[in-house]
Amino acid sequence: MNTAHRNLPSLVMICFTLALAACGSAPSRELPAQPVSLTNTYWQLASVKGTAMPASGTGNNPHLIFQDDGQVRGHTGCNVLKGVYGQNNGQVRFLTMGATRMACSHAAAEAAFVAAMRDTRDLSIRGRQLFLQGPDGATLAVFEVLR
Template identity: 40%
Template sequence: MKNIMAAPGYMTTLFVVLLLAGCAGSTTMGDGDVVAMPLTNTYWQLVSVAGQPVPESDTEQKAHILFLDDGRVSGFSGCNQYMGDYRVRDENLLFDSMSSTRRACPDSQTEELLFAALAKTVGVNLEGIELRLLGESGEELAVFEASRMK
């Protein structure tokens, strides 16, 4: 039986494969610059809304938003599912035809603030792993962070 460990180049090939596998989820380039995550098909977890950090919750599903390539948007407010349409032109972002489920929640403050932010959004700033929804005068309405789906 042939010993594959002794084959020339085996260890080098194994090292390169392991190195590339370790870098696959990285969002930084070699010079330390952060690579911006794409707006679409990224799980954006809500970090803050109306200047307030989103409180930790016991639920497995966190408040988030997903932008699909076909102009649809969907997400979870921390209590209810929501969906609708969106349009992006340059740095302008508008939501349209938004709707949600109507589940009663003991604490709906985050949901109320998020839905108000979506209604006021006219701009977007995407930098690295952060997505900021902006109001008419450039004020920050909500901040999301790119996160791996669990």
């Protein structure tokens, strides 16, 4: 048996494998990104007034979760937040808020986060980011979807 006939089964297997691989590599169609809901979404704080927020070191990163019933819960990275959000005179606002009062090493970052919430007059979602905006439309804080 000559060498060409001995290699024929191997050559057939290689061609068959390549043909199968070509069938499986058709271009995939990605589904369009679903809009992100304000409510029941874990919004992790990314920045306040353009300054990146430091990791809390406590395992509780600064975040907010808006609920369907108008409640908002979250964490400053040090203290637990809870309260109510809604519209007041046509503006989206944090209406009543409360927080625990534990001492923490990121007090300045926490104060900036709380001030941004206090000054919020509107919210907007673009892509996977939530923007808190002040009375002049300036971005006060940016959150990113994690879950």
